[in-house]
Amino acid sequence: MGSKSDLPIMSQAAEILEYFSIPYDLDIVSAHRTPEYMIDFALKAHDHYACVIAGAGGAAHLPGMIASLTALPVIGVPIKSSNSIDGWDSVLSILQMPSGVPVATVALNGAKNAGILAVQILGSSDKVIYQKLLDYKEKMKEEVAEMRTSLTKID
Secondary structure (H helix, E strand, O other), X not given: OOOHHHHHHHHHHHHHHHHOOOOOOOOOOOOOOOHHHHHHHHHHHHHOXXXXXXXXXXXXXXXXXXXXXXXXXXXXXXXXXXXOOOOHHHHHHHHOOOOOOOOEEOOOOOHHHHHHHHHHHHHOOOHHHHHHHHHXXXXXXXXXXXXXXXXXXXX
């Protein structure tokens, strides 16, 4: 994440990774304030990770800059920050990447989905993780079925 202020949002991705028992690191890597650290992080990411979830607000350059420096899949989380234009600046900064430098972009403040997408990427080559994903999706279906049965009819 680009700043500690992003932690309340990005912790949602961490919670998903923990749910699936996926090890992860949580770090503050600012594209603008610590560019050398960001470059070092991105160039060495393949030694430690299978994909990167990068959240940023405002100009939101972090996901794209990391994607420009690694061949790993990068999932961008646009964050509505205090200096944001209703989050649109973050969404468009991450979404509108140039050809050849893709960043998978989730919804504004959508770190939970970023975590799930990371698990899906990992599950595509790991049968144990894939089965946990199937179980997770089945649990979601059951929760919706429970909601449906708890509704009362209005006459």
